Amino acid sequence: MKKSITALGLMSGTSLDGIDLALCSFNNKKSGWSFRIEASETVPYSAEWKRKLREAENSSARDILLLHNEYARYTGEVINRFLNGKTKPGLIASHGHTIFHQPQKHFTFQLGNGTFIAAETGIKTIADFRNMDVALGGQGAPLVPIGDRLLFSKYDYCLNLGGFSNISYEEDGQRIAFDVDPANIVLNYLAQQVGKEYDRDSLIAQSGKVDDTLLKELNDLPFYNEKPPKSLGKEWLDSELVPMLKKSSLPLPDQMRTLYEHIAIQIGEVIHNSGTMLVTGGGAHNPLLMERITACSKAEVIIPENKIIDFKEALIFAFLGVLANQRQINCLAAVTGASRDNTGGTIHLS
Structure with a gap:
């Protein structure tokens, strides 16, 4: 029996909730890949880090480079605390925190220098997962679909409700995936206008x-008429x-409800057929949002255990890092529009 591979995956989303960490083990058998989340945690950002990340896009090049390394050091400290007393992973796969994502101008940038993370933790670190795809003419996003295909194939659709919502599914033997619309990033923006971090239990929306x-103005935004592959960023x-x-x-509650x-x-x-949708x-924790998505979708909505919802x-x-370390494809051209399938991620040895 092949020995399982242990990897630590890190994600920081546009909604600025914090750093998600998932220590995972993977096995590749004849029947395909399997996984287990051994430990997981979200480390919330302090008010100071939220401010730094929010303001980074307007900083000078010098200050962004300084923050690139400072954020990596901070990430390394978070990792070391998380791993204390746990199995040391064979590698770290860090998405970083996106500051710029403009693939039409051929650049994307995520804070969190992989070299500094490797130095801080003493563990091989894979970062910069999007740049190879952008260099090949792709959107550099979404990256999750290869994981949806290989780890969650029993579902017809995989919908993620993060800062932006994105969906992935199989069609004619190809994986189709794209960003659908803004989700938590815009809901949180409105909630913050009234001093809330987010719309807890949909209370603001339910009062509107x-x-x-x-609604018509929103639905008429040109992005929705574009054909995939397509992706969204904070600039949009x-x-x-x-x-x-x-x-x-x-009134703000009416804007929120709309x-x-x-x-x-x-x-x-974008849900063309019936079936199951993970x-x-x-956003999967948002009761009114889930009620409305269920009402508007043909597919049967499946909400998994919290560990899967959140991590x-x-x-x-973590899985993309495993694939990159094995020099396997982890980014699909059919999804991103790149000139070919590719292996994204730069490896930083410790």
């Missing part, structure tokens, strides 16, 4: 009502959607 005029949010909300005279409806409608639009990410992306980044 859907506005048909704003700031230029396309936030100005629409700022000019609206609607956004819930918008998110659910756009997800429903839903993960922070599926960190799990899959």
Whole structure:
């Protein structure tokens, strides 16, 4: 029997919740890959780190380079505390924190210098998972679909509700995947206008009502008419959607409730067939959002155990690291639009 491979996956999303860590073991048998999440934790960002990450995109090149290394040192410290008393993994796979993602201009940048993480932890670290794909003309996103295909193949659709919602599914022997619409990133933006981190238990949205005029404006955004492969970033949010909300005279609860409806409608639009849909990410904990997605979708919605809801992306980044370390394909051209399938990730030896 082949020995299992242990890897630590790290993910930091655009919603600035914190760093997700998942210590995972993988086995590759004739029947395919299997996995187990051995330990997991979300380490919330302090107010200071949230400010630094939020403001980074407007910083000078020098300050971004300094932050690149500072964030890596911090990440290494978080890893060392998390691993205390646990099995030491064979590798770390760190997504980092996205500051810029503009594949149409051929660049993407995630904070968290892999060399510094390796130096801090003494463990081989794989980082920069998106750059090879962008260099090959792809979107550099989404990266999770190879994990959906190899680890979660029993579901017809895999929907992740993070900062942005993204979906992946098989069609004619190819994996199709793309960003659908903004999700937690815009809901949190509105919640923060009234001093809340997020819309806990959908309470803000439930006090509002859907506005048909704003809903139509949202649904008419040009992105939704683009064909996959396509991806979203904070730059799109700031230029396309936030100005629409700022000019609206609607009460904030009505804006929030309308956004819930918008998110659910756009997800429903991309579900073409019945079947099962695995839903993960922070949005899976949002009762009204899940109610509306279920109502707007043809597929049967499956909400897994909390460990999968909250750590599926960190799990899959651990898996991407395993594939990269074995020089196997971990990024699909059919998904990203790159000129070929590729292996993303730079390896930093300790």
